[in-house]
Amino acid sequence: MSILQALEIIIPTALFVAAPLIFTALGGVFSERSGVVNIGLEGLMIIGAFVGIVFNLQFDDILGKATPWFAILAAMVAAALFSLLHAVASITFKADQVVSGVAINFLALGLSLFLVKNIYEKGQTDRISTSFNKMDIPLLSDIPVIGKIFFSGGYITSYLAIILAVIVWYVIYKTPFGLRLRSVGEHPMAADTMGINVTRMRYIGVLLSGAFAGIGGAVYATIISRDFSHATISGQGFMALAAVIFGKWHPLGAMGAALFFGLAQGLSIIGGTIPFLKDIPSVYLLILPYVLTILALTGFIGRADSPKALGTPYEKGKR
Amino acid sequence: MNYVIEMLNIRKEFPGIIANDNITLQVKKGEIHALLGENGAGKSTLMNVLFGLYQPEKGEIRVNGKKVNITNPNIANDLGIGMVHQHFMLVNTFTVTENIILGNEPKKGISVSIKEAEKQVKEISERYGLAVDPTAKVSDISVGMQQRVEILKTLYRGAEILIFDEPTAVLTPQEIKELIQILKTLIKEGKSIILITHKLKEIMEVCDRVTVIRKGEGIGTVDVANTNPNELASLMVGREVSFKTDKTTAKPKDDVLTITDLIVKDNRQVPMVNSLTLSVRSGEIVGIAGVDGNGQSELIEAITGLRKVASGTIKLNNKEITNMHPRKITETGVGHIPQDRHKHGLVLDFPIGENMVLQTYYKQPFSKIGVLNFKTIYDKAKSLIKEFDVRTPSTSTLARALSGGNQQKAIIGREVDRNPDLLIAAQPTRGLDVGAIEFIHSRLIEQRDNGKAVLLISFELDEIINVSDRIAVIYEGEIVDIVDPKQTTEQELGLLMAGSKRQKEGN
Amino acid sequence: GCGGGNNDEGAGSEGGKEAADDQFTVAMVTDVGGVDDKSFNQSAWEGLQAFGEENGLEKGTDGYDYSQSQSDADYVTNLNTLARKNFDLIYGIGYLLQPAVEEIAEQQKDTHFAIVDSVVEKPNVASITFKEHQGSYLVGVVAGLTTKTNKVGFVGGVEGDLIKKFEVGFVEGVKAVNPDATVDVQYAGAFDAADKGKAIASSMYGSGADIIYHAAGGTGNGVFSEAIDLKVQDPDRELWVIGVDKDQHEEGNGKTKDGEEFNITLTSMVKRVDVAVQDLSEKAKAGEFPGGEVIEYGIEEEAIGISPSDEHLSEEVKAKVKEYEEKIVNGEIEVPTK
Amino acid sequence: MNLNRYMNLLIPVIAVILGILCGAIIMLVSGYNPIAGYNALWYGMFGDSYYIGETVRQLTPYILTGLAVAFAYRTGLFNIGVEGQVIVGWFAAVWVGVAFELPAFIHLPLAIIVAALAGALWGFVPGLLKARFKVHEVIVTIMMNYIALHVTNYLIRNVLTDNSDTSEKVYPSASLRSEFFENITDYSRMHNGIFIALIAAFIMWFLLEKTTKGFELRAVGFNHDAAHYAGMNVNRNIILSMVISGAFAGVAGAMEGLGTFEYVSVKSGFTGIGFDGIAVALIGGNAAIGILFSAALFGGLKVGALNMPSEAGVPNELVEIIIALIIFFVASSYFIRWILLRFKKEGK
């Protein structure tokens, strides 16, 4: 297999594996930038995947081709509402944010499976029949070499994820909202003295994380698993959290990290088809993505400074 | 009489403590009004009430004669009240401009117009003579500039009444001079100012009237013109206070600390201490005078093992301690009152009692074969707390809950009690009231009289001159001169600190 | 609070009700897949239900029932609970339950057990295994004859004895009818990683394979979704998935951009756990419980085969499959397992 | 002070009651009978000696994983890698258990120690990377989980066995099985590991609260700089903390490998014991005593849940929901405390 052929397989793989992680990680960036740790991304993705699939099944007949879009919208809203629990507990009730996030994960899995059993009377939903299609991006896909690698046979959601990362970067670094959000995560007391409503900003941060993780979960379920069961989301939320930290709480960094995970995954898969690699035990390929991540962090990414106030509930006047 | 601010019979409680009890403060338009009180008297609390951070349990606030209800800082801002906090309220990762415009950003479309903002910041800073670099990151600028940023924040919002909570505690003498100039400019521009400070000299110099509070209660308001520092001090503390630190002449003996050709680099690998040579003898206090940022921090960190030495040697009682582990150095006989008590001095989430054995917990009698003996630890803590007058509800109170002054007294107690051959005191009285300062100075002198060596680093020339037996002036990482405090003046020191000597020699 | 109450030893033993003596009762414990996994657990449960219906039993302690396991640690608890409810025959579904069945069979010597997909050598345990390699061989024959590119793929879940049987049988089947064809084998390392399944499928189809046989549970979901998407993108391309365990025809349904329906499930290797379970239950009821024996269900017992939905298979292929089926049954071909 | 003590006890109890109440409401709303549901749950937890035994069996590893999470947490580190450390501990224990035949008084301790070492090694890596390169431990521990899973699966098939999915059973000399417990609990798999878990809880409490090392570890956890100033070796303490945490987790794996299962088999996914440990630690307030209670609650609910579908027709996911709600209520103790204080004030 030539390098070009390998790339034609690795890159599209990286793109679709990364897309749900990018969405979710962007959500994580919002929440953590506002100072609220979000271990609950996994649970929020579960809600997104669950609602995305159930909605898709329910409204497929009416909405036709537009179904997946509406399903993602519904998942977004549902997960945002669900994240309200995390917001209320960790912001209003000043709960330990890690604890609350863990509770989100338990609750999401329990509740969605409980409902699946209640609705479908079995352990998983039916399979959806309408999903996103693979597409070639007009014009760009005609560019020699690059077009085939980057712009053919991908999913629109992958490109949207990347565009969204740029938008989030803009929002966080260029708008008043972003400035305030970051100030609340770095020094809430300072923000408070400047008349910024710390509580409100943090609620928005958490709700956005819910919305984005909802999209992430729905995209995963819609494109990849096409049904919902206990195994649909198994660790992707944690990988997204890792992407947030890996990307140093920066939207583009998080996107880069998610793409890196995708690439490593692609590499490990392509490895199995390269002749001389075929003889090495498959375990090396299985752990490749994880080892690469650790090496990357150790070798050249190194230390990341989290938002200063991350994890601490804001109490007026606390010393 | 028309007051811009009236706080009438304010009462503010915290769990277990009444921070303000029936305090009245009235500020006239165009005056600089000082608020004076010991550490923990309740000054910051009162100002936080005025700024809307706390809600009082009782009392009334009037602004320009109108009764107001300030439930959050936004309302305070709208009323024209701005506050420069004791602990800076700056986002370190933001630029100066971003900090100033936060919450009130000029916009272009949906994004922040940074250009416009920088222009506005420049304008205001020029108008009031507050030099700042609008594009610099706050973490990269000096403390003095950070304070100017704080002032700009209030002015940007159009504040008419400015509250300064201990603005001079963190400044160098030069910066204090500049600040006083700024205060005067502000008054000229028609602003009114409330100034909290422990430095009576400053009050005498710039203030019109002063309100004194003691242990949460208002003692009264006096005109500065009709009073003197001694009266103010006794009003505040409730007893007579002496200012001149009494001490006998030093009887120095052998070298305790010997530093030769020391080079220390900072985190960016820039040498901050440059071939520095210095010695401190037993039975003397050597003061290091210098403008902040001339290598003082790096010097201390090098001596105490917190930072690696690039070259040169440090000896304690003729034993080399260069680049030894902090614990070894501590055990060899070095005590250290750190400059930043929150960062280094205390584990804020430990009880104050456990903080008292932070370096000695592993030794007898505090522990035996690796097991802590809490009874002896807390007994020790109790006696230290008593001896050093640390005001805390109990030994099991978290260090976090103590006021800055009391935290500092706890650290000093801990370090002095270990009776080290060399005691390094970095800005030991920063932010403390005169009573506490007096106490700490006498402790340092007592150490000296017991034949110990003391190295004092301070930005306060008064303190350096009063306490030291010799003054070493540091400039750009070098000791440029050593002077006798009895023979020198603030002017001379100021010039040395500004590098005059080196320049002369260079010529 | 959860202290107290540890002196109720006596009270406990009356927990299990005596089942009516004339009733033959039977139950099963699922593995973590759950009773509705659209796979062998579900199939086994269908077998029990059919058995119950045939014999006029009701669901519950007096008839037939199941217990679900949430984790590996639950197998023993569930088996024990059922034994204590005095079921006459208790199935452990899936090789994961092998050690658990072994242990409980030792303790509950008076109860009959059966283990599916594995072997327990105990006098009160019957072991049911399947000749998946035979079925895999047949779908291999289908793949070998159908492939246009002479390149087919196999996606396994976690590498292990059982899945190896699928892999080996499949490869042999392909080779038997099409020596030129190559089989690309990959394991995802998990049964629940649909994203990996999809990525592997993407790589296999991308490098020219046109048929993928998966034995990977939920990971296989990804194989189906990739195949469907590729088909939508290029409706002229011929590519297929071969399903596993049950008829996965439905999983292969898709719609083109113009809303036209299509299906990419070439065939499925069907493993009739229900047939085996029903068969064994009947034997046990008749007092012929084959304790200590290993019963291998294969093509001959009609418990292994290819799916009935054969719309995508040409007559020629069907004929060939028949031919090989016979060869296997009459021993002419011995399909290897390792 | 006294009031505080009393609150600390009261809050978890209230949280549990609230969680159970919410569970009942959910059952009612979705058409199940809450009384039957809870009856089945209770019976499945403590209904007879067998279930009590199973509950104890289940809570044993939970205590240890709870301790593992809590230990790191108390020293300022978040160990999400407990799951992976359990997996390697499990593998290592069984490996020792099947590889040699030794006298029981050597074999069993050896197997447990090797499991602890394996877990410690898995904790050492993120600890070292954190200390040396300032790499965030959360990412590294997440990655280490996956590595543990795949590596042990490979080793089981290629080293421990000859291409088989399940190892031999460990020799009786390495087993934690207790005939005594089996007899009094009607053949439950309750094993001697419970003693080890209790000892571990004691060790954690003693180490952290009573020793100089614990003092250091906590100081480093709260404030690196002050610890460094006080002459403690920050890096060494970070590593040590992860190593000890990993060792607890490794022993939890040994509980499964030498007690509950007595073998190790290829895993198609995570065991969940490690992840549940996060919840156990947090409900238990990251303190040894609290963890004993929360592990008991957790273990009981998990075992009892198995009884719910068959006895009451309630999906056992309900228990997950209840657990989640309890965690929420514990987390929101600020709120409960506030309400209680309110009541107290008004009562006066």
Ligand SMILES: Nc1ncnc2c1ncn2[C@@H]1O[C@H](COP(=O)(O)OP(=O)(O)OP(=O)(O)O)[C@@H](O)[C@H]1O
């Ligand atoms: N948020 C709080 N919670 C509890 N007690 C507090 C709080 N803030 C201040 N206090 C207590 O209230 C009293 C007054 O504190 P305040 O900070 O107003 O003193 P201060 O006069 O500003 O002292 P300093 O000169 O040291 O700054 C102190 O005893 C302090 O411990």
Ligand SMILES: Nc1ncnc2c1ncn2[C@@H]1O[C@H](COP(=O)(O)OP(=O)(O)OP(=O)(O)O)[C@@H](O)[C@H]1O
């Ligand atoms: N995880 C960490 N995060 C942030 N800073 C750290 C971390 N670990 C160590 N540091 C800092 O790194 C520096 C080196 O710490 P260390 O404990 O190694 O001191 P040391 O004097 O070099 O000890 P030794 O000589 O025994 O290695 C200190 O400034 C410490 O505060």
Ligand SMILES: [Mg+2]
């Ligand atoms: Mg103050």
Ligand SMILES: [Mg+2]
């Ligand atoms: Mg070091």
